[in-house]
Amino acid sequence: MAPMPTKDQVLQALRGVVDPELGGDVVELGMIPDVTVSEDGVVTVGIALTIAECPMRSQIEQDTMRKVGAIPGVRDVRVETRAMTKTQRAEVMTTARLKARENAEPTLVNPLTRVIAVGSGKGGVGKSSASVNLALAIADLGHRVGLLDADIWGFSVPRMLGTEERLEADEDRIIVPVVAQGIKLVSTGLIVESEETALMWRGLMLSKALEQFLKQVAWGDLDYLVIDMPPGTGDIQMALSRLLPQAEMVVVTTPQKAAQKVAIRVADMARRSFMPVIGVLENMSGFECGHGEVYHLFGQGGGDDLAQSLGVPLIGRIPVDEHIVSGGDRGTPVVRAYPDNLSAQAFVTAARRITELVPPAQDETCTARVARLLEALDAPADAVPKTVTSLA
Numbered sequence: 001m002a003p004m005p006t007k008d009q010v011l012q013a014l015r016g017v018v019d020p021e022l023g024g025d026v027v028e029l030g031m032i033p034d035v036t037v038s039e040d041g042v043v044t045v046g047i048a049l050t051i052a053e054c055p056m057r058s059q060i061e062q063d064t065m066r067k068v069g070a071i072p073g074v075r076d077v078r079v080e081t082r083a084m085t086k087t088q089r090a091e092v093m094t095t096a097r098l099k100a101r102e103n104a105e106p107t108l109v110n111p112l113t114r115v116i117a118v119g120s121g122k123g124g125v126g127k128s129s130a131s132v133n134l135a136l137a138i139a140d141l142g143h144r145v146g147l148l149d150a151d152i153w154g155f156s157v158p159r160m161l162g163t164e165e166r167l168e169a170d171e172d173r174i175i176v177p178v179v180a181q182g183i184k185l186v187s188t189g190l191i192v193e194s195e196e197t198a199l200m201w202r203g204l205m206l207s208k209a210l211e212q213f214l215k216q217v218a219w220g221d222l223d224y225l226v227i228d229m230p231p232g233t234g235d236i237q238m239a240l241s242r243l244l245p246q247a248e249m250v251v252v253t254t255p256q257k258a259a260q261k262v263a264i265r266v267a268d269m270a271r272r273s274f275m276p277v278i279g280v281l282e283n284m285s286g287f288e289c290g291h292g293e294v295y296h297l298f299g300q301g302g303g304d305d306l307a308q309s310l311g312v313p314l315i316g317r318i319p320v321d322e323h324i325v326s327g328g329d330r331g332t333p334v335v336r337a338y339p340d341n342l343s344a345q346a347f348v349t350a351a352r353r354i355t356e357l358v359p360p361a362q363d364e365t366c367t368a369r370v371a372r373l374l375e376a377l378d379a380p381a382d383a384v385p386k387t388v389t390s391l392a
């Protein structure tokens with residue numbers, strides 16, 4: 001059994017819960033008046049919201065449940081939400097304003113952007129194919145999507161999206177993502193001349209590359225940033241959780257039961273680094289032949305098993321489809337080239353599931369309105385807008 005979670009661990013996890021409008025996490029903004037951890041691993045988190053009927057309320061509550069629930073040893077999370085007093089509200093706004101002035105934003109990824117890292121414990125299970133097709137499917141649902149190929153040396157996304165464009169930097173040395181098939185893309189494959197020259201860079205900038213891709217790329221206002229993770233559970237994974245505390249993970253696995261050990265390793269790492277697992281995506285599930293018969297080429301049940309042991313949903317099963325292979329080689333991803341294929345439909349279903357589990361952040365929030373209200377109250381009386389009373 002995992003050891004009892006500490007209060008510090010809970011506060012650390014809560015630093016991953018961001019109030020996007022105020023540009024800070026709920027801890028630094030002073031929105032967490034109390035945290036208690038009971039002996040049987042039940043964590044109670046008190047959250048003080050600017051207004052009780054805050055439209056952000058369910059998002060903040062759900063993020064809190066997910067992030068705190070991901071700490072090993074936590075059996076249950078209870079969230080007690082209450083409204084701030086007027087004085088507390090003013091304090092929070094002061095903190096938020098100070099923060100905004102400090103411009104403490106460490107990356108160029110908008111805090112409103114939901115970050116979905118696609119990982120696995122082992123190579124070749126279909127992370128890149130899934131990242132590309134999920135990113136396109138999420139974009140087709142009407143969201144603004146970016147795709148970061150964090151597989152610095154083993155990049156494969158540019159080929160899969162069929163782009164040979166090159167990344168360029170503007171006069172401030174800020175990199176402008178390439179737009180491929182409607183999504184913003186950044187990959188070392190868009191910098192280096194060939195896969196051979198990429199090898200020469202090995203070791204030179206591995207640790208820095210991800211950081212640069214997050215700090216020097218003009219990602220703009222994205223709803224989702226999908227990150228294709230390299231195989232394994234190493235540096236890049238830890239760096240990601242440090243740089244983007246809001247990152248959450250989709251674990252890709254095969255239906256084969258023996259593959260579970262590795263996948264569990266990733267999930268463990270995700271938990272240690274406070275990166276919650278949103279769900280499991282099983283790839284290379286049954287192959288359906290033209291006659292409707294299904295062959296389980298790579299085993300059966302692995303996705304369900306893993307999802308169950310992690311206590312997260314299975315967000316989809318992607319069948320074996322030769323068009324995933326050929327589409328990846330030719331730059332014609334299956335969700336776009338063969339939308340009627342079972343695999344394409346499975347990707348669309350999984351994408352929809354992801355957007356349900358991690359809905360796009362709302363940008364017009366109660367806190368924004370309260371901020372404007374307080375701003376207005378600071379202003380001379382005759383400058384207070386007429387709508388003020390209806391905001392309270």
Ligand SMILES: Nc1ncnc2c1ncn2[C@@H]1O[C@H](COP(=O)(O)OP(=O)(O)OP(=O)(O)O)[C@@H](O)[C@H]1O
Nearest residue numbers: 123124125126127128129231284319320321324325
């Ligand atoms: N559902 C599928 N049906 C058939 N082939 C698939 C499927 N998913 C992935 N593949 C193929 O399996 C191979 C590995 O897939 P992919 O490159 O996406 O895996 P990966 O996990 O990103 O690998 P790496 O760990 O090397 O980054 C590719 O040739 C891809 O086309």
Ligand SMILES: [Mg+2]
Nearest residue numbers: 127128151156
């Ligand atoms: Mg890959």
